[in-house]
Amino acid sequence: MSCVHKFKGADVSFEWQGVVYQDYGSSAAQGVAVQWLIGAQERAPHFAMRYFEIEPGGWTSLDSHEHDHGVVILKGRGRVLLGDDEFDLSFGDIVYVSPYELHQFRNLGPERLGFLCVIPVKGEAE
Amino acid sequence: MSCVHKFKGADVSFEWQGVVYQDYGSSAAQGVAVQWLIGAQERAPHFAMRYFEIEPGGWTSLDSHEHDHGVVILKGRGRVLLGDDEFDLSFGDIVYVSPYELHQFRNLGPERLGFLCVIPVKGEAE
Numbered sequence: 001m002s003c004v005h006k007f008k009g010a011d012v013s014f015e016w017q018g019v020v021y022q023d024y025g026s027s028a029a030q031g032v033a034v035q036w037l038i039g040a041q042e043r044a045p046h047f048a049m050r051y052f053e054i055e056p057g058g059w060t061s062l063d064s065h066e067h068d069h070g071v072v073i074l075k076g077r078g079r080v081l082l083g084d085d086e087f088d089l090s091f092g093d094i095v096y097v098s099p100y101e102l103h104q105f106r107n108l109g110p111e112r113l114g115f116l117c118v119i120p121v122k123g124e125a126e
Numbered sequence: 127m128s129c130v131h132k133f134k135g136a137d138v139s140f141e142w143q144g145v146v147y148q149d150y151g152s153s154a155a156q157g158v159a160v161q162w163l164i165g166a167q168e169r170a171p172h173f174a175m176r177y178f179e180i181e182p183g184g185w186t187s188l189d190s191h192e193h194d195h196g197v198v199i200l201k202g203r204g205r206v207l208l209g210d211d212e213f214d215l216s217f218g219d220i221v222y223v224s225p226y227e228l229h230q231f232r233n234l235g236p237e238r239l240g241f242l243c244v245i246p247v248k249g250e251a252e
Binding site: 001002003004005006007010014016019037038042043044045046047049067068070072073080082083087089090091092093094095096097098099101103116118120 | 127128129130131132133136140142145163164168169170171172173175193194196198199206208209213215216217218219220221222223224225227229242244246
């Protein structure tokens with residue numbers, strides 16, 4: 001089902017028409033909210049695209065799983081753990097997380113850290 | 127192969143470390159250049175992420191194919207044809223192009239139109 005989700009702006013967080021904020025639902029994360037931009041609602045068969053925002057001081061869960069991630073930083077400043085390495089992140093940075101790579105995103109700045117995250121459909125749960 | 131492609135900036139076009147601009151290679155397109163941000167170089171098994179820039183007055187080819195697209199507008203102003211509909215586009219807008227939906231992106235503004243485009247790996251050719 002092709003569609004356009006118009007960008008509504010960024011008063012507090014980035015928001016889009018036709019998209020609803022959801023709790024991330026992981027007890028191992030802190031201050032993380034997610035919007036599903038492309039997924040089951042659009043009947044996308046191959047991949048999903050989510051938008052995450054992490055509050056100042058927050059983090060995503062420390063994960064390692066079969067599905068990979070494609071991440072694009074859209075606002076704020078943070079750091080990603082990728083295996084044994086850490087990288088500082090800001091606008092425009094691209095992070096590719098391979099299958100089974102240990103990873104965690106943390107917000108290190110005073111504003112919310114916002115990023116797109118693409119996953120294959122079979123990895124929608126995390 | 128997990129990695130970070132640091133954003134280098136946007137003097138003329140958006141650029142990233144470790145990423146090379148390529149000609150789009152379609153004679154049915156006008157003024158289109160593409161960078162592969164996540165793909166074969168990263169050994170990504172499920173999806174690829176590209177960044178397109180279209181020059182003022184340019185357009186992508188009029189396409190309809192099995193693989194779907196997830197698009198995020200990052201700069202400029204344009205319009206997308208989706209089946210029988212057209213939508214104006216600017217920063218932050220999300221476009222989902224379903225499998226076999228007729229689609230074409232056009233730059234309608236004075237600056238380059240830049241957008242991310244996700245595809246499943248089996249659709250890397252277009």
